[in-house]
Amino acid sequence: MNTAGHNRDEMSKDLSGSVAKNFVIYVCMLIIAGLQFVVAYQHIDSSQMFLRMFLLAIVEAGLAVMFFMHMGAERRNFFVTVAIGLVFVLSMMNMIWSDSFRLLRFQVLK
Amino acid sequence: MGGSHVVGAHAGHALEESPYRIPSKKLVMWLFIMSDAVTFAALLFAYGYLRNATPGWPRPFHFSPTVINAMIMTFVLVTSGFTMLIAMRAANLGNKAGALRWTFITAVAGIIFALLHIREWIGLIGEGLRLFQNPWGSGLFGAAFFTITGLHLSHVVGGVIALAVVAIGYQRGRYDAGHIEIWGLYWHFVDIVWMFVVPFVYLLNIAH
Numbered sequence: 001m002n003t004a005g006h007n008r009d010e011m012s013k014d015l016s017g018s019v020a021k022n023f024v025i026y027v028c029m030l031i032i033a034g035l036q037f038v039v040a041y042q043h044i045d046s047s048q049m050f051l052r053m054f055l056l057a058i059v060e061a062g063l064a065v066m067f068f069m070h071m072g073a074e075r076r077n078f079f080v081t082v083a084i085g086l087v088f089v090l091s092m093m094n095m096i097w098s099d100s101f102r103l104l105r106f107q108v109l110k
Numbered sequence: 111m112g113g114s115h116v117v118g119a120h121a122g123h124a125l126e127e128s129p130y131r132i133p134s135k136k137l138v139m140w141l142f143i144m145s146d147a148v149t150f151a152a153l154l155f156a157y158g159y160l161r162n163a164t165p166g167w168p169r170p171f172h173f174s175p176t177v178i179n180a181m182i183m184t185f186v187l188v189t190s191g192f193t194m195l196i197a198m199r200a201a202n203l204g205n206k207a208g209a210l211r212w213t214f215i216t217a218v219a220g221i222i223f224a225l226l227h228i229r230e231w232i233g234l235i236g237e238g239l240r241l242f243q244n245p246w247g248s249g250l251f252g253a254a255f256f257t258i259t260g261l262h263l264s265h266v267v268g269g270v271i272a273l274a275v276v277a278i279g280y281q282r283g284r285y286d287a288g289h290i291e292i293w294g295l296y297w298h299f300v301d302i303v304w305m306f307v308v309p310f311v312y313l314l315n316i317a318h
Contacts, residue, residue, distance in 0.1 A: 023192070026188065026191070026195075029191075030185065030188055033184045033185075033188060033305070033308075036308065036309050037177065037313065039313070040316055041316075046314065050310075050314060053309035053310070053314070054309070056309070060302075060305045061302045061305050061306070064191065064298055064302050064305070065302065068192075068195055068298045069295055069298045074130070074132065075130055077129065077130065078132060081130070082140065086147060086148070089148050089151075090148070093151060093155045094155075096155060097158075097162070100162040100163045101162065103163035104162060104163045104164075104165065
């Protein structure tokens with residue numbers, strides 16, 4: 001079997017899976033999206049609110065990637081390649097926060 | 111002899127197994143999604159940077175109409191992800207009519223989303239929001255808001271056009287189920303981006 005054919009078979013198995021399972025995932029995603037709106041009206045500080053919304057968004061995105069985009073049906077090495085690349089780049093972007101707080105302090109001290 | 115060795119080497123190279131066992135077009139779409147994810151992440155990080163470093167960042171959004179509008183837009187986009195999944199499944203099972211129907215339903219959902227988004231923009235512009243000024247505080251808010259939501263909106267509009275083109279091509283036999291799946295991946299990615307835009311750009315800026 002050629003490469004494309006093999007992949008086609010794997011995709012077929014996953015895409016031919018029950019609509020009911022995907023409907024459950026869809027409902028879960030709607031519930032998580034709804035929870036984000038609930039969190040927005042909780043009386044908590046901004047950092048806690050950000051953290052909760054971020055975690056909910058990560059779970060929701062994870063469900064979409066694994067089930068709607070069928071990453072769960074791809075080969076593990078593909079998943080690892082995509083995940084490591086993205087996680088590394090996104091982690092490196094976090095270096096901006098220290099400068100962001102520095103700017104905030106400058107403005108408070110004025 | 112040397113020539114035959116070269117030919118053999120080339121043939122072996124051509125038959126080498128793909129490390130990911132994934133069609134090249136699908137791999138290209140995944141690479142695009144990865145790069146686009148970094149683009150959106152960079153914009154959201156820049157937005158977070160500005161919001162964090164700016165005292166008195168505007169919080170102009172009220173439950174009605176903005177939050178209600180964002181709820182409806184989220185529902186429409188997540189639902190369109192599910193209808194796209196049904197289209198992909200139908201295409202994979204060889205159900206051409208079903209694939210076409212669900213792909214167009216997805217595209218219509220995308221159009222509804224875009225119209226709601228434009229209505230939201232018009233409302234905010236009517237309240238005085240501009241790229242570099244607004245009545246609520248830091249002038250950077252407008253630039254950040256319009257850049258992030260505008261880039262997402264352009265992705266939705268581009269996705270609607272692509273889905274329509276692929277659906278028509280699929281009906282005429284020019285494209286196959288694989289093409290529907292590839293653009294389905296793109297559509298789900300647009301959906302995922304919205305899951306981060308809503309909380310960070312809208313919900314963290316609700317007026318209390």
